[in-house]
Amino acid sequence: MSEHARPDAGAERQSGILGMIERAGNRLPDPVFIFFYLIIAMAVISTIAWFFNWSVEHPTARDAAGDPLVVSAVSVFHPDSLRHLLVDMPRIFTGFHPLGYVLVVMLGAGVAERAGLFGTAMRAAVRDVPRLFLTPAVALVAMMGNLAADAAYVVLIPLAAVIYAAAGRHPVAGITAAFAGVSGGFSANLLPGQLDALLFGITEAAVVALDPTWTMNIAGNWFFIAAMTFVYLPIIWFVTDRIVEPRLGPWSGGTVAGGGETPETDPEGETTPAQKKGLAHAGVAVLLVCLVWLFLTVDVVSLVTLGAFSLYGGNAPLYLGDPANEVTENLVPFFSSLVAGFMILFVFAGIAYGRAAGTIKDHRDIVDMMAGAMKDMGYYLVLAFFAAYFVELFNQSQLGLISAVNGADAIRDSGLPLPIVLGLIVVFAGLLNLFVxxxxxxxxxxxxxxxxxxxxxxxxxxxxxxxxxVGDSATNIITPLMVYFPLVLVFARRWVPEFGIGSLTSAMIPYSIWLLIAGIIMTVGWVYLGLPLGPGAEVAFTLPQAG
Incomplete structure (x- = not known):
């Protein structure tokens, strides 16, 4: 690896608060042991909370008598808690939310990457693109990628590193830009998605107590989240190009992870005839997979015959087809299938490229490539075990619920002017996001x-x-408790092995600060101006008169 690619080569030159955070963070133990120490700390804290009977009334649940259900802190050392943590250890690990998504997608990505498809495609794509426009393009695609939910983390972020390296820019800058878009801009998008359906379903349940006639509008935040996209895009662009990348220093470590060169690449950067043939075959494979997914989402036969015959005998597998639902709600199976879709797309595109370019000779090469991808994920598996255990222990202690309810009550009782209250809600959601x-x-x-x-x-x-x-998005990127934070660290370490948790945190803090400030200003300004939030959704609201 080139010396320019090492963060330590320039670490001594870093100054200011971000340099202090980076150096302090990199002195921390390995993230695996950080989670181990957090598990011990949580065991102590939960026992103290249990001893002093920390409790709250649950905001929605009721007991058998109809009174609010009292939620009390639970000690890790309670017999039922210990029994669960020891007996269900395998389930706690395998049930860790992002684990399945990561491994499934990386099986396919391993084939496409090791066959040379990613490196060649990205080199061809960015060869004539000005370096200046890489960041806004990556950030926009990352924010739009939230429609793919968790798949955006495991697909777009490592691809951004390849894109930047192929353009001669630091790949970690690509990782931070994509991470900021996918996670920091989690709610920003040009279109409503499954997150809208999920959150507004919860909102509707909260509204019923005061207005049983209110119904959920899946596009109720459409204008707002579209505006967030255009507000966040220049922020991510500026922070990446003017703050983060200069601190990383120049990159001359090659176009693939580990500092090597893309296989079969012409020394002057031109694509060889075999690679061009491989790209063409991969393009056909991508088109075929997309058509299959379209076929599974839209009943093409019944569409052509105007409903006279249904190929599936009912709704398409990836479309619910309930007339009572909004279109986005009916597309929830489609959105949820994108993890499998990306895995299949990468496998077939990688095979098509590799067979044509000569990097895949037989089926054993495919298996070796998948195995190699899983080998690269070995550290993440160890980290995921301890992270899963800590998250489970934290949830079981009920401390997350207790802190959330107490914090929400404090905002409710503040008595501050309305726009300031909404700004505080943004801040509170951002702070709470560091823990839940x-x-x-x-x-x-x-x-x-x-x-x-x-x-x-x-x-x-x-x-x-x-x-x-707004608050829920901005601080996603600076908390190691965010389930994909360790994975992003693994992606960065594939390019710069010395890159530590302090390096990643210090790189993401500028994004988080500026996104949070911009989000607060936008929220407060939206209330003052009374702009519509979406079709038929206004800032102002009047409760219906009783009787």
């Missing part, structure tokens, strides 16, 4: 308090949801 990763879990805890409170202040449920989404 799931967007739906946090909103399920906050919505029953925040949504009715804001409705009584003449703020619509759509605006309450929008404010929450």
């Amino acid at each position: 990763g799931s967007a739906s879990a946090k909103w399920a805890l906050m919505a029953p308090v925040l949504v009715p409170m804001l409705m009584l202040l003449n703020v619509s449920p759509e605006m309450a949801t929008a404010a929450y989404r």
Whole structure:
């Protein structure tokens, strides 16, 4: 690896707060042991919380008598807790949310990467593209990639590194830009997606107590999240090109992970005839896979015959077809299938490329490539075990729910002007996001308090949801408790082995700060101006008159 590719080569030159954070963070133990120490700390804290009987009333659940259910802290050393943690250890590990997504996609990506498809395609794609426009392109695709949910993390982020390296730019800058788009811009998009359906379903349940006639509008934040996309795009562009990449230094370590060169690449960067043939074959494979997914989503036969005959005997496998649902709700199976779709697409495209380019001789090469991808994920598997155990222990202690409810109550009782309250909701959601990763879990805890409170202040449920989404996105990228944070660290270490948790945190902090500031200003300004949040969704809200 070139010396220019090593962060330590320039680490001594770093100064200021970010340099201090990087150096301090890189002195921390390995992330595996950080989670191990957090498990020990959580065991102690949960026992203290249990001893002092920390508890809250659950905002929605009721006991048998109809009274609010009291949720109390649970000690790790309670017999039931210990029994669960020891007996269900395999299930806790295998049930870790991102584990299956990561391994499935990486099986396919391993074939496409090792066959040479990624390196060749990215080199051809960016050879004539100005370096200046790489960052906004990556950031926009990353934000739009949220429609693919978890697949965006395991597909777009490592691809961004390849794109940057192929363009002669530092691949870690590509990783940070993509991570900022996918995770920091988690709610920003030009189109509503499955996250909208998920969050508004929770919002609707919170509204019923005050207005049983209110119905969920899946596009209730459409205009708002589209505006977020255009607000966040220049921020990610500026932070990447003007703050993060200069701190990383120049890159001369090659176009593939580890500093090597893409196989079969002409020394002057031109694509060889075999590679061009491989790209053409891979393009056909990609088209065929996309057509298959379209066929599974749209009943082509019944569409052509105007409903006279249904090939599937009902709805298409990836489309619910319920007339009572919005189109996006009916497409939830399609969105959820994209992880499998990417895996299949990468496998077939990689095979098509490799057979034509000569990098795949027989089926054993395909198996070796998949095995190699799993070998690269060995560290992540170890890390995922400890991370899964900590997340399970934290949830079981009930401390996440207790802290969320108490924090929401504090905002409710603040008595501050309305725009400031919404700004505080953004800040509170961002702070809470450092401790509770799931967007739906946090909103399920906050919505029953925040949504009715804001409705009584003449703020619509759509605006309450929008404010929450801003805070939930901005701090995703700076907390190691975010389930994909360790994976992004693994991606960075494939290019720069010395890249530590402090390096990644310090690189992402500027994104988080500027996205949070911009999000707060946008939220407060949206309320002051009274702009529509989506079709039929306004900031103002009037409760229906009783009787």
